[in-house]
Amino acid sequence: MTDISVKDQIKKIVELQKIxxxxxxxxIELKxxxxxxxxxxxxxxFSKGVLTEVEEKLKAVQVTRKERELELKSKEDEIAKSNAQLSQIKTNKEYTAKISEIEHIKADKSVIEExxxxxYDESDVVNAQIEEEKVKVGEEEKNYLAKKKQTEGDIKVIEGRIKxxxxxxxxxTEGIDPSFLNRYERILKHxxxxxxxxxxxxxSCGGCFMNVTPQKINEIKMSQELVECEICSRILYLEGDF
Ligand SMILES: [Zn+2]
Known part of the structure; x- marks a missing residue:
């Protein structure tokens, strides 16, 4: 037990509460x-992910184009081959058929060229998207890193203040009865x-704003015990008492 009066101990607990x-x-801020x-x-x-997606889209466009260029090359080879065959043809009918075959291949070829x-237009569009996303990612990264630095600084300041x-x-806490301190700390936690x-x-209770009975108010005035609110269980005091 401590020899300081309950009233003075409550005063100390009020000061402790401020801290x-x-x-x-x-x-809470630290969390x-x-x-x-x-x-x-x-x-x-997320923005980085979007950038990667657009970059992959560009790659896909390029791969498809490469395939079509190979296709185009093979059509050109076919045309050259068919043209060479023309000179060997004996009959008119065969000649007409060959010419028609060559026209078909040429038509296929121009579809592929188209x-x-x-x-190439698709690549231009996707490239523009990539540039746009790169700017966005760059800005977000800059903002994030600045915020990170600031937050780390803030955290250090808060940790220092807590110390x-x-x-x-x-x-x-000096001079506060250990049993009072225990009760106070238990309530503080919950x-x-x-x-x-x-x-x-x-x-009215300053914690839950519910009514406090006149009997409780009297108990607080007598200052012989820690008086708790019946609703929220917080310790009550009268400001005018100090
Ligand atoms: Zn209350």
Whole structure:
């Protein structure tokens, strides 16, 4: 037991709460910052994925064009071969048939040529998309890295502040009865970092804003025990008491 009056101990707990409230909020910030950064990274990775997709699309266009160029070459070979055969042909009928065959191959050839031309236009479009995505990825990467640096700095500042508060906290707990401190810390853990709250107005709990009975108000005024709110279980005090 400590020889400091309950009233003075409550006053100390109120001071302790200010420190613990700040520690609680800083710890939430410490948890949130990496999450925000991860979300930003996700966005950046997504854009990188889009860029890769567009680059693959360009590759596919190029591969198809290569195939068509080979096809075109084989049509040209066929035409050359058929043209060479023309001189060996004896009959008119065979000659006409050969000419018609050559015309067919030429028609096929021009279809392939057309497709190759279109594929160059496709490449231009996809190349423009690639350039656009590269700019986007570059900007996002720059923003992400800047944010990362800033967040890492912020985290260091927060961790430093928590260290300072932790040592202030040690001093602030001096003179508080260990059983009071235990109760306070248990509530702190379960009630979002707010364990002790003032009565608001005449008779409202400053934590859950529900009514506090006159009997409880009297108990608080007597300052012989830690009085808890019946609804939210936080410790209650009267601001005018100090
Ligand atoms: Zn309450």
């Amino acid at each position: 613990d409230g700040e520690i609680h909020n800083l710890k 949130e910052k990496p999450v925000l950064l991860a979300q930003m990274k996700e966005g950046f990775e 497709k190759i031309l279109i594929s 300072v508060l932790d040592s202030q906290r040690k001093n602030a 009630k979002d970092g707010i364990a002790i709250v003032p009565i608001q107005g005449e008779d």
